[in-house]
Amino acid sequence: MKTTLVLIVSIFLRSTYQQCLTVNDRKMPHPSGQLGLYSGQQEFSLALLQAINKINANGNIFFSPYSTYHALLLAYFISSHQTEKFLRKALRLDPSLDKADIFSAYKLDKIATTLRAKNSTYELTNANRIYVADQIALRDCVINIFKEELLKKDFKTNPELARTEINNWVEEHTNTMIKDLLPPGTIDESTNLVLVNAAYFKGQWESKFDPEDTKPEVFFISPSKQTVVDMMHIETSFNYDVSETLMAHVLEMPYEGEDISMYILLPPFSKEDGVETVLKRLTLETFQSVVNDSMLSRQVKLSLPKFKLEHTVELTPILESLGVGNLFRQDADFSVLTGRRDLSVGAGIHKAKIEITEEGTRAAAATSLFSWRMLSSRPEVPVEFKCDRPFIFVIYNKVMHTILFTGVLRRPA
Numbered sequence: 001m002k003t004t005l006v007l008i009v010s011i012f013l014r015s016t017y018q019q020c021l022t023v024n025d026r027k028m029p030h031p032s033g034q035l036g037l038y039s040g041q042q043e044f045s046l047a048l049l050q051a052i053n054k055i056n057a058n059g060n061i062f063f064s065p066y067s068t069y070h071a072l073l074l075a076y077f078i079s080s081h082q083t084e085k086f087l088r089k090a091l092r093l094d095p096s097l098d099k100a101d102i103f104s105a106y107k108l109d110k111i112a113t114t115l116r117a118k119n120s121t122y123e124l125t126n127a128n129r130i131y132v133a134d135q136i137a138l139r140d141c142v143i144n145i146f147k148e149e150l151l152k153k154d155f156k157t158n159p160e161l162a163r164t165e166i167n168n169w170v171e172e173h174t175n176t177m178i179k180d181l182l183p184p185g186t187i188d189e190s191t192n193l194v195l196v197n198a199a200y201f202k203g204q205w206e207s208k209f210d211p212e213d214t215k216p217e218v219f220f221i222s223p224s225k226q227t228v229v230d231m232m233h234i235e236t237s238f239n240y241d242v243s244e245t246l247m248a249h250v251l252e253m254p255y256e257g258e259d260i261s262m263y264i265l266l267p268p269f270s271k272e273d274g275v276e277t278v279l280k281r282l283t284l285e286t287f288q289s290v291v292n293d294s295m296l297s298r299q300v301k302l303s304l305p306k307f308k309l310e311h312t313v314e315l316t317p318i319l320e321s322l323g324v325g326n327l328f329r330q331d332a333d334f335s336v337l338t339g340r341r342d343l344s345v346g347a348g349i350h351k352a353k354i355e356i357t358e359e360g361t362r363a364a365a366a367t368s369l370f371s372w373r374m375l376s377s378r379p380e381v382p383v384e385f386k387c388d389r390p391f392i393f394v395i396y397n398k399v400m401h402t403i404l405f406t407g408v409l410r411r412p413a
Contacts, residue, residue, distance in 0.1 A: 020141035021077065021099045021336065037105035038402050040092020041069050043284045044322075045403035051318045053279055053408065062309040062407035063352045066126070067199040069402075072319075074128055074149065074195045075327060075334075075345065077103055078142070083333040086325030103145070109400070116399070121256040122203035124397075124404075127173045131166060132337065133192040142337050155191040163187040166196060173198035177353045186347065193334065193343040201395065201404055203255030204360035207236045209304075211358045219305060219412055220389045223272055229305040229412045231388070232358055238302065239295035240383055245286050248278045248392075251302065251385050252295060255360060259399045262361065263290060264304075265392040266385065275390045275408055282392070291396055303386040307412045308355045315348030354405065361395065 045065030052061055069091065076087040077099065084099070093102060110126075117124050132138065134152040143150060153162045163182050170181045177200065187194070209232040217231035239252040248265040255261065265282070267274020316328050326332045327345060334343040354361065387409075395405040 020139065020145060021103055036094035036097045037102060037109055038400055039094045041065070041402050042287060043092050044069060044090070045406065046282060046284060046287060047322055048318070049282070049406055050279065051321050052313060055318070057276070058410065060309050060311065060408060060410055062311040062354050062405070063313055063350055064199050064405050066397075066402055066404045067197045067352070068315065068350055070126060070128055070199070071195050071197040071348070072324070073102075073106060074130055074197070077106075077146075078130065078334045078336045079327075080333045080335045083326055086323060086327065090319070090323045090325075113400075116259075120259065122260060123175075123201065124260070125173060125198075125200045127198045129166075129169065129194075129196045129198075130337075131162070131194040131196065132343070136192060136338060136343065138337055139339055153194070155187060156189045159187045159189055159191060160184075162191075166194060170196060170198045174200045175202070178351050181349060181351050183349075186349065193337075193345055195345060199404070201260070201361070203257075203260055205358075206254045206256050206258065207234060207238075208360070209234045209358035214306060214358060217303070218388060220269075221411055227412060229307065232304050232306050233302070235299065235301045235382060237297050238300045238385075240298040240300055240385065241290070241295040243286070243290065245289070246278050246281050248274075249385060250290055250295065251300065253302075260395065260397050260404070263394045263396060264385075264387065265290075265394075266387055267389070267391070269389060275392060275410065278392060279408075287394075291398070291401075299382040301382045301384045301386075303384075303388065304356070305387060305409070305412050306357055307409060308353070309407060309409065310353040311351070311407070313350040313352075315350050319348055352405065354407065 048063070048065050048068060049061070052063060072087060072091055076084065076091060076093075079087055097105075113124065113126060128149045130146060130150045131153045132150065133155045135156065136152075138150070153165070155162050163184070163186065166187075167179070167181055171177075171179050178198070181196075182194075213233040214230050215233075216228050218226045219229045219231075220226050241250045242248075243250050243265075246265060248267050251264045251266070253262045253264065265278050267278050319327065328347060330344050331341075332344050333341050334345075335341050337343060390408065390410040392408050393406065394403055396402070397404055
């Protein structure tokens with residue numbers, strides 16, 4: 001099947017490109033291109049988490065690095081010169097691959113994701129759109145290679161209708177979870193380019209909670225401040241570890257199918273600044289040590305809040321801090337689309353929502369306390385993993401090695 005997919009993409013590129021993205025678009029796709037597509041996605045995701053936490057250090061956080069990454073990929077594909085260089089660096093793209101290689105990998109990944117989702121127990125969709133003002137003349141080659149992503153919109157005479165139609169598209173592709181992505185006033189008659197990604201995930205736990213075991217319990221927002229949550233309970237086998245490097249207890253909760261898991265990073269109860277400590281230590285190296293099958297299977301008594309989070313992020317200052325350069329400025333270069341520098345992106349908005357229940361997850365768009373890690377030959381005593389204090393969570397695709405969603409639960413509603 002993999003050979004067939006590569007052939008399909010190869011034929012597509014060779015027959016429709018007109019030197020649109022690079023000086024050599026007609027070359028055969030790079031053999032390791034698909035791996036290179038996401039080679040920097042984990043590092044990008046963790047940097048994005050750190051940047052968002054800086055401006056929201058006391059509140060809940062939830063977002064999709066996967067969605068943000070894909071929106072920036074669209075911008076990268078249609079950018080040129082300095083803007084392209086900024087985006088390539090910010091996305092941590094493989095330096096051995098050029099834009100045509102990355103685009104081939106993007107198309108192949110799109111096909112593979114769709115096929116995999118049809119044969120999976122979970123739902124994972126990812127959709128991209130490039131909305132361009134209808135009075136803008138586009139290059140023919142761009143229309144050919146972005147057939148599914150590209151759409152003309154009448155921003156000038158009816159910007160409010162255009163905004164509503166974009167919001168409706170997002171709502172449709174996130175199974176109604178994300179509504180009103182673009183608030184009133186974000187689209188006006190001067191708008192000429194809007195890049196949108198919609199990501200949706202729905203998965204059932206491999207080990208489901210019994211709703212009869214869910215009961216109100218205390219959640220410690222801080223040692224001196226508490227609230228009450230609906231706490232779910234289960235005792236079963238999970239991959240578990242205690243990371244001295246991260247200074248956190250770590251648990252993997254797989255979804256049915258085992259391609260995707262949620263990882264919970266739970267600081268020690270005695271640490272008031274536990275989440276901040278873990279986040280400071282959550283580097284690419286420490287994250288990979290968690291997800292690369294290094295944990296041991298243990299019998300665990302898990303207590304996890306049943307919760308919902310919705311978080312809207314103004315991405316412009318955050319992405320600028322991550323090095324996207326002139327992406328949101330008037331001098332940005334998107335001349336791949338038109339052959340001229342007459343387009344600009346004014347702002348970036350990200351909105352994400354998650355629901356954690358006994359059945360699973362529905363989401364749209366990491367001292368001396370750890371000295372007991374080693375196991376002994378005595379009968380195994382179940383580990384207690386009680387999420388009754390702020391924690392970090394990551395929904396991770398183990399097949400594609402991508403961070404789909406991540407967040408921090410500090411204050412359950």
